[in-house]
Amino acid sequence: MFCDLCLPEHEDLYVQRDRLTMVLRLGYDVIATDHLATGRLTPQDRCRLQPLSSEAILAGPGGEQALLVRKALPWAASPAQDLKQLKRLTLSTDDPAAAAQAFAGGASSRAETAGYDLLAVQPLSERLLQQACSSLQVDIVSLDMSHRLPFKLRPKVLAPAVDRGVMFEISYACCLRDDTSRRMLFSNATALARATRGQNVILSSGARTAFELRSPYDVINLATLFGLPERHAKTAISTRCEQLLAAASLRSFHKGVIKIEEVGPAVNLPKLEGSMHKDAASSSSPSCSALGKRKSGRGSAVTANAVAK
């Protein structure tokens, strides 16, 4: 199962459709559309990303062929209809206070971050990099590798992130745009691979158009040239991304273990006389009319998921 956890958001839905067609053709199973916020989070950064339906993707030009190619690939794990489309927020800032405010207490605590499946931070200063590695509640630390980084990547600074399971991201699409970015990408990615010893690195595209995507094995091969050990290069685009997604989904749980879920469709009781009569009367009021959507009291159940720690 291969994942591409960074497709920058694009207003044009046709571009998004073309990219998703290409993603299917190359044999990926999970993608994340990325909303980039700069400075600090504002109400405009609330999640408005919408996944495209698989019919819409396959109806576009090249859709049928993409499906055929996908079937011929030995590594495409799931059928095209099961492409998982996630939403991701990246905050690009140099201010530790703004970042701490944005990601305080995980995803569900603020309206701006609530709708997203993945949270990422792009630190532009060394202080924020330190904070992101040691304490910030994010899933991914994304570094803009097409330019010279404003800090050095030291193993000591990055070590807490490796312990906490925060991932560092390498986006490869910038190396297809121009020579300078390609050089900087190789330089920065090699430094990152050295500082983390290949642990906790994930690979993503960052592709603005369909033709900036590459096949998973192309990316793995490229990663071995960044100096990632071979055994880490493949996990960086597959297993490790899945681990990241599993960890990120736990964030919506209370303390990572308990989640309050709605129970399935409620059974309608026949109207009874006496004490039950009150309930039946209240259920006809608009606030409780949909029995299946009861949110509190007897309508909810507490599910406890044991987390291996």
Next chain:
Amino acid sequence: MVRFKNRYLVFELIWKDGKLDESVGEAALLSTFRDLVAQNFGDHGLGQALASLSVKHYNPFTGVCVIRCSRDQAREVWAALSMLTDLRNRTVMLHFLAITGTVRKCQKAAMDFSSKVYPAIKIKAKHKRAFAEAEARLKSMDI
């Protein structure tokens, strides 16, 4: 002395405009690939790869392309090829399908792919000969 070993890379060329251009053949692809290796790995990289780098097969109708290179340089050549973005001012990309150590396996990979993706390909009468020739080249490919 150990026998010199090759790797065969099977790719699919995806053209953005989807048009057929018969003038792009194996020779044109080879010169583009050489430029790419030179651009990314310099004279030293190209010099090492040059002796065995060749395009063994390209079918313009299905886009399947087989490239031979020496085993030691396979990773560099592969990385250089994945940097391909345009060819004769048309946007194009290479989609990796397989890497094999023998001719037979790469023939199988290429044939399997084209038979699965183009089970009933329709070729215009004027292109039939070129298509048959390309297929024959794949079948008769030797070391």
